[in-house]
Amino acid sequence: MSFLRKSVKLLNAAAGRQQNLKAIVGSTLRHQRTYSSEPPNDYANFPGAKAPFVSKLKLNMPEDYAPIPIYRVMDRDGFIADETQDPQLGREVVEKMFRDMLLLNTMDKILYESQRQGRISFYMTNFGEEASHIGSAAALEMRDLIYGQYREAGVLVWRGFRIDQFIDQCYGNVDDLGRGKQMPVHYGSRELNFVTISSPLSTQMPQAVGAAYAMKMRPNNDACVVCYFGEGAASEGDAHAAFNFAATLNCPVILFCRNNGFAISTPSHEQYRGDGIAGRGPMGYGIATIRVDGTDVFAVYNAMKEAREYVLRENKPVVFEALAYRVGHHSTSDDSTAYRSTEEIEVWNSVEHPISKLKRYMVHKGWFDEAEETAYIKEVRKKVLKQIAVSEKKLKPNWKEMFEGVYAEMPEHLVEQQRELQEHIEAHKDSYPLKDFKQ
């Protein structure tokens, strides 16, 4: 290249700077940048990516990138490694955390059994993930909107969903907030800002992102959205859509992945090849990411607090991965010993269990009383069993409600169909379980 062209090139590369003169007159070594304030002139200017050129051909391997480390506060014996990370929640809050985890665990055990006995049609437990629920819920405000998948009952417990509300939904009776429309565990509560669950997986994810965008647009918004989903659901296209929209549209949403190692029988190593779901965040979607020990309630709490502050301050999303182990079966329709060993389950059900970790912390602090725990569990058991008996006897909603809520107002054709069914029922009363339904 001629000297003239070289100097023109250098001029263009460092336009408007005094140092130009020196560069043109003096040096001829194009590769060396003399001034650190100049942009590297070997960065490409493609709209699609701002990255340097290289002359060495090399496949970028997944192994070249270290996995995202797992933040934790307590070890499995309840000791805090770094005292500065103790959230200093105080006895009252920690006791509420402990009690809520026990309540969830106890209620789950009984309701699971009640399905086995044919009392409710279906149930899903939360064993092993109590800390993910309680830790995250405790770090949020009630005005933060929550979307879930199906294994987040502890979030509802923390927010104040009552035992009778849980069980009424499972029975789909007249007091079910969902009006008997859905299978058990499809909870929802307007009052507690928890969007009603639906069965299709990951569909809630782009919805959560849209809701966050709308909330961001409100004057003086100070609420975020949290969207829970499993590592299996994260394989769905809707998950990809959610990450991408959250990032490109700057949405204050925490995308909370409960990575519990299983999607029914499919272990995570058959679900994805990358570095979990957290690995997708920074490089895949340009999203700030945190990975935590989901069995450590304080780790979840601290990380959630940080994530919440970030999303509200920046109006940008966070990918939050809470690693845990699904101690229970997928649901009452599953027997997980068909695809994993009882020994493995037992480890996570004992020494690695979130409740036992918090218990040991409380023991170290002198806040734990064995008798109190036993009494509390007994009290919860009694309450749950009593409520089952009560909820079981309640009537289902009137059959006419089957036609309600399809549209905001019942359209003519549904009025007509309801009338048709009414005539049919009146002519064949004995063939329909009317006595179980409110008249």
Added chain:
Amino acid sequence: MRVSKAARSCFNTLRLKMRPPSMTRSHFTYYPTAAGSGNAKKMNMFSAINNAMDLALQEDSTALLFGEDVGFGGVFRCSVNLRDKYGKDRVFNSPLCEQGIAGFAIGVANAGATAIAEIQFADYIFPSFDQIVNEAAKYRYRSGGLFDCGSLTFRVPCGAVGHGALYHSQSPEAYFAHTPGLRVVVPRGPIKAKGLLLACIRDPNPCIVFEPKTLYRAAVEEVPTEYYTSELGQADILRNGKDVTLIGWGTQVHVLLEVAELAKERHNIDCEVIDLVSVLPWDTNTICNSARKTGRVVIAHEAPFTQGFGSEIAAYIQDKCFLNLEAPVKRVTGWDTPFPHVFEPFYLPDKLRCLVAVKDIVNY
């Protein structure tokens, strides 16, 4: 330099002859709807839609408009100038992901804001099908009314455009008509496009407006400039007649209006032409009243024959109006093939096929 009239018409004829055979002329003649009283402006359909969205964004500060390429004005120019006027926070591009657009739109509506979501072509609505059918349509029902996405409207260009082939011509209304909880409407021109869109935006149910893309430019009417809504769930009788009922929606309405004229001119057959307007819920009363009056019904739609929405109308009419029918209900539709490219003139339910159906039904 002035070009003489004769020279110009010669040039135009040449231009038509030189047009490649694959780009056919429109199969329909546009029949404008007359405006009512009040201030009106000549607008084509994309301008009317643009006007509707301008009014919606103006009077509803929560309203958001988004979709692929919506920011610069949209591939059909429906959103021109709106980003400049309302800002890029309210009028914006989404990534290229229909399932994301639909899910995001539902969430916007969950939070109580108004979502106007564009799906660029009806042919690409299928990735959104899960969100629309399993989520949007069922949100209110499954939550016992605790949550809903009523403030959600999808705008979806659809239908034959002369050269669109498999993936730029589809009319998928039948798939959505099968989903309780949705509203599905199809405008026949600018006045209706504006009115239906504004009605859907206000309607407390998730709505889909399928906009026949060939009408964006071709359809021009005097459109009232103020805010107004068209009735949802109500069919329009565009031409009264006693012999045969013709039912269609969107572009096909104009084909049927021409068929009605030809039927009268050539065969002295008096046709009643009805624009269904709303596919879900649909106006069974207007349709059945007409069916009982004429006793002969021809339904026409671009979408394929089997399981097209015509089959729903036909089944309902024979159920409710059987004794008044003089002939079986006839459907003239696209064939049971994917929408072809060069074969479009043979594929569409054109005026001749419809006219033959009218003659045949009268002679049944």
